[in-house]
Amino acid sequence: MSESQTTFKPQLKVPATYMRGGTSKGVFFSLLDLPEVAQVAGEKRDALLLRVIGSPDPYGKQTDGMGGATSSTSKTVIVSKSDKAEHDVDYLFGQVAIDKAFVDWSGNCGNLSAAVGAFAINAGLVDSSRIPENGVAVVRIWQVNISKTIIAHIPICNGEVQESGDFELDGVTFPAAEISVEFISPSDAKNAMFPTGKLIETLAVPEIGSFQATMINAGIATVFLQADALGYLGTEGQEAINSDQKALQRFETIRAHAALKMGLIDNLAEAVTRQHTPKIAFVSPAQAYLSSSGKSISSEQIDLNVRALSMGKLHHAMMGTAAVAIGTAAAIPGTLVNLAAGGGEHTSVTFGHPSGTLKVGAQASQQDGQWVVEKAIMSRSARILMQGWVHVPASTI
Incomplete structure (x- = not known):
């Protein structure tokens, strides 16, 4: 033996x-x-x-x-x-x-x-x-x-x-x-909801460009960009992004610089060991598209389109925590998410993602000059x- x-x-x-x-x-x-x-x-x-x-x-x-x-x-x-x-x-x-x-x-x-x-x-x-x-x-x-x-x-x-x-x-x-799920006070109490103090910040990424960005701590740390600034429509599916290695690397580089600007890491090298956060997403005004299941989504069904990446790849639908960030940002006038949804006041939004649509609600208000969110609500199973x-x-x- x-x-x-x-x-x-x-x-x-x-x-x-x-x-x-x-x-x-x-x-x-x-x-x-x-x-x-x-x-x-x-x-x-x-x-x-x-x-x-x-x-x-x-x-x-x-x-x-x-x-x-x-x-x-x-x-x-x-x-x-x-x-x-x-x-x-x-x-x-x-x-x-x-x-x-x-x-x-x-x-x-x-x-x-x-x-x-x-x-x-x-x-x-x-x-x-x-x-x-x-x-x-x-x-x-x-x-x-x-x-x-x-x-x-x-x-x-x-x-x-x-x-x-x-x-x-x-x-x-x-x-x-x-199953109804409520996320109570989902912004990070240890950090400001908007870590740079601005609803829209300029994010400079060497050798790639400068972008308008909404960086928010709500649900999960997330950086929102405009789809057209990245060269996208905002209606893309997984194949259009995940088959493009150059695009994925560009997203990761942008995400790393956003993590640094948000104070989540001390240097760019740390982004490799913090893959889960922040999330990176891009938004556009409501547009019709065909979901991954072949279902037609009309612009009348949604308030805006959102696409988000998780762990380096475009998500097939939407991460629940990122949906909280979307709902929260949409409720605050002046963010890129709010503007993509038409501006004004929103207590809930329905957004389009690669697999279809999702509705998320949020209650946000200003207290002592700072935005806070009381809770965000969505339904799952x-x-x-x-x-x-x-x-x-x-x-x-």
């Missing part, structure tokens, strides 16, 4: 749930189900999550893991009971890089936020007194990455989470039950795709 056979150890089995939330999906864990060394932040936890997802993968496919080789499907979530007053659970999100050995903990996933409440109920992490036999369970979530509150309204039928329904979400093939265990080699941790 060879030495490798005598030293063989069975794979680790870790209880996990594979869930879709909004237009994303990821692997969900209850904190106490993780191996003890991975129950605390650090290299062991990151190593475990990387191996679960199948990263780093130089082939870019994540074939040997649960990831789907896109920013929307290379995600992990850790949920635990919360000891924070007036909250039910803590929610920690890890965006796993596909080709690098890196887990980005710098932001939230708004789409998967819709699945956290349902997961928490199913995992027994929400007190039974808060779950009606029939009706809506209000799950109070503490988002650990950004220290913010999220309220998820989870439909309950016969004491169980209702997953089936007739709510349709563009970017998701099948209808499901509607979520459901369990698979439950059981994920297996990783014992040598992983």
